Amino acid sequence: xxxxxxxxxxxxxxxxxxxxxxxxxxxxxxxxxxxxxxxxxxxxxxxxxxxxxxxxxxxxxxxxxxxxxxxxxxxxxxxxxxxxxxxxxxxxxxxxxxxxxxxxxxxxxxxxxxxxxxxxxxxxxxxxxxxxxxxxxxxxxxxxxxxxxxxxxxxxxxxxxxxxxxxxxxxxxxxxxxxxxxxxxxxxxxxxxxxxxxxxxxxxxxxxxxxxxxxxxxxxxxxxxxxxxxxxxxxxxxxxxx
Amino acid sequence: xxxxxxxxxxxxxxxxxxxxxxxxxxxxxxxxxxxxxxxxxxxxxxxxxxxxxxxxxxxxxxxxxxxxxxxxxxxxxxxxxxxxxxxxxxxxxxxxxxxxxxxxxxxxxxxxxxxxxxxxxxxxxxxxxxxxxxxxxxxxxxxxxxxxxxxxxxxxxxxxxxxxxxxxxxxxxxxxxxxxxxxxxxxxxxxxxxxxxxxxxxxxxxxxxxxxxxxxxxxxxxxxxxxxxxxxxxxxxxxxxxxxxxxxxxxxxxxxxxxxxxxxxxxxxxxxxxxxxxxxxxxxxxxxxxxxxxxxxxxxxxxxxxxxxxxxxxxxxxxxxxxxxxxxxxxxxxxxxxxxxxxxxxxxxxxxxxxxxxxxxxxxxxx
Numbered sequence: 001x002x003x004x005x006x007x008x009x010x011x012x013x014x015x016x017x018x019x020x021x022x023x024x025x026x027x028x029x030x031x032x033x034x035x036x037x038x039x040x041x042x043x044x045x046x047x048x049x050x051x052x053x054x055x056x057x058x059x060x061x062x063x064x065x066x067x068x069x070x071x072x073x074x075x076x077x078x079x080x081x082x083x084x085x086x087x088x089x090x091x092x093x094x095x096x097x098x099x100x101x102x103x104x105x106x107x108x109x110x111x112x113x114x115x116x117x118x119x120x121x122x123x124x125x126x127x128x129x130x131x132x133x134x135x136x137x138x139x140x141x142x143x144x145x146x147x148x149x150x151x152x153x154x155x156x157x158x159x160x161x162x163x164x165x166x167x168x169x170x171x172x173x174x175x176x177x178x179x180x181x182x183x184x185x186x187x188x189x190x191x192x193x194x195x196x197x198x199x200x201x202x203x204x205x206x207x208x209x210x211x212x213x214x215x216x217x218x219x220x221x222x223x224x225x226x227x228x229x230x231x232x233x234x235x236x237x238x239x240x241x242x
Numbered sequence: 243x244x245x246x247x248x249x250x251x252x253x254x255x256x257x258x259x260x261x262x263x264x265x266x267x268x269x270x271x272x273x274x275x276x277x278x279x280x281x282x283x284x285x286x287x288x289x290x291x292x293x294x295x296x297x298x299x300x301x302x303x304x305x306x307x308x309x310x311x312x313x314x315x316x317x318x319x320x321x322x323x324x325x326x327x328x329x330x331x332x333x334x335x336x337x338x339x340x341x342x343x344x345x346x347x348x349x350x351x352x353x354x355x356x357x358x359x360x361x362x363x364x365x366x367x368x369x370x371x372x373x374x375x376x377x378x379x380x381x382x383x384x385x386x387x388x389x390x391x392x393x394x395x396x397x398x399x400x401x402x403x404x405x406x407x408x409x410x411x412x413x414x415x416x417x418x419x420x421x422x423x424x425x426x427x428x429x430x431x432x433x434x435x436x437x438x439x440x441x442x443x444x445x446x447x448x449x450x451x452x453x454x455x456x457x458x459x460x461x462x463x464x465x466x467x468x469x470x471x472x473x474x475x476x477x478x479x480x481x482x483x484x485x486x487x488x489x490x491x492x493x494x495x496x497x498x499x500x501x502x503x504x505x506x507x508x509x510x511x512x513x514x515x516x517x518x519x520x521x522x523x524x525x526x527x528x529x530x531x532x533x534x535x536x537x538x539x540x541x542x543x544x545x546x547x548x549x550x551x552x553x554x555x556x557x558x559x560x561x562x563x564x565x566x567x568x569x570x571x572x573x574x575x576x577x578x579x580x581x582x583x584x585x586x587x588x589x590x591x592x593x594x595x596x597x598x599x600x601x602x603x604x605x606x607x608x609x
Contacts, residue, residue: 045498048498048501048502049501050498050501050502068506069501069504069505069506069507070504070505070506071504072504073502073503073504074504076502077502078498078499078502080496080498080499080502083495083496083499084496085494085495086351086352086353086494087348087353087494087544087549088544088548088549089494089548089549089550090261090262090263090548091261092260092261092262093261093262093263093548093549093550094495097491097492097495097503098503100503100504101504116260128260128261128262129260129261130261151502151503
């Protein structure tokens with residue numbers, strides 16, 4: 001369970017978020033939608049612990065501010081919008097970085113084979129030996145997703161649900177791979193994990209999200225609207241629940 | 243030099259099928275360790291006096307009484323008190339320069355970051371010059387308190403301040419601007435140079451001569467005292483380096499992602515900066531400004547075994563040590579019986595290599 005109460009974020013003198021409240025449950029895909037500049041990415045950064053935020057954020061019941069970076073890394077993985085690389089790593093070396101602290105949750109001794117399995121899931125079989133910097137933008141994004149998947153390979157570990165935070169995971173992908181990625185998110189939630197994803201495509205959102213949070217530009221402080229969707233019904237089937 | 247050529251040949255275009263270069267990296271580290279042993283033995287046994295140096299080394303290694311008896315006292319002094327400290331100091335300094343280069347490049351996420359290029363060495367130099375010139379007058383209490391550690395600690399302080407300022411200036415929200423970093427490095431280097439100039443102006447004749455030779459970079463005058471002064475600091479930084487490997491690998495994806503992967507980014511950066519400043523400072527204090535080792539060695543190794551810091555850091559230490567010993571051998575023999583400061587040798591080889599890196603990068607960008 002992720003709970004955020006009255007979260008505000010300022011960068012310098014500028015207030016970017018004001019009093020945002022939010023909830024996400026394990027077993028669900030929670031989508032955050034809204035126009036550019038409405039603070040979606042900032043909010044996801046607050047949830048990830050990248051920015052210091054006012055207000056309370058609880059990750060599986062624990063105060064995020066009191067958790068050490070390596071503790072949060074065992075509970076949630078974050079896919080950023082884009083990742084640039086400073087050195088010529090191979091794809092396999094990048095994906096391997098996701099296996100942190102031996103908390104992938106894969107069976108004993110399987111960690112070494114995990115990069116290949118994660119790459120196969122994002123439809124990049126045979127890419128392990130390629131250099132990351134030579135791939136297209138969409139391929140790079142899927143490599144990063146494979147890395148993120150390795151970090152929380154088991155959606156539930158030690159009885160605790162784990163989380164995927166995805167910032168526009170399909171922005172540079174073709175339609176086929178948009179579906180591949182969203183199905184991975186869906187599957188992660190079905191197996192007991194939780195997914196929080198910033199999405200722009202309302203069609204995809206209505207296909208895959210269990211819960212939708214709309215953020216609007218300006219107008220803070222204002223309560224966040226929540227829409228409840230059934231994952232199989234189109235967007236017209238949504239009913240306002242908040 | 244032959245080894246260099248082989249590294250170029252192997253390193254250029256090859257690529258492993260499944261992207262796992264760890265086996266190759268481990269093998270390379272083994273070869274480099276072996277090479278270092280060979281180069282160190284070569285350094286111990288070569289020089290102006292080589293009559294029975296080999297016997298000394300054999301006697302030392304196998305502690306055989308028979309071999310020991312055959313040695314003249316003069317040969318033993320040459321090997322134990324002149325060459326051995328020089329070889330040990332060369333290994334320490336070469337490893338320190340190469341590893342601090344690799345750590346700094348990982349920290350700044352840029353293959354061109356090098357303590358020598360971005361003013362850290364100049365800052366450390368300012369600290370050292372301050373201690374050399376003022377150590378017996380204004381700073382006499384400090385010298386009395388710290389003894390032989392006064393000089394390396396002063397250099398460490400100078401390097402630390404420079405690195406911190408550089409990082410503050412060049413990094414905004416986890417993104418390091420390369421242009422800002424290099425330009426700020428020039429500015430900081432010039433500032434340190436200006437202050438150093440003032441101190442040189444104050445120096446007396448004996449200090450001036452010390453400063454001149456020290457400034458060119460040299461392993462000459464290596465003594466057990468110098469090793470005792472700089473050794474512990476360098477060894478501490480070298481031993482700590484492998485623990486930074488995971489953090490540096492994560493940092494390659496950016497500071498935010500490193501945080502997502504569980505790295506305590508701010509603390510990690512502080513530790514890395516202190517380690518770089520310590521290793522650079524201690525090296526500069528005893529051997530002056532020896533340039534380009536920190537940029538050439540990690541770059542060659544990235545071509546050969548990839549950028550994974552778990553292997554890059556130990557390999558850099560080994561190759562840095564070997565190359566510096568070879569450079570020292572060249573500096574001792576090329577104008578024998580006189581000797582060239584080693585800084586001139588590393589600059590003469592390293593500067594063209596640096597230009598080659600730039601051209602190669604441009605080539606990639608232009609394609």
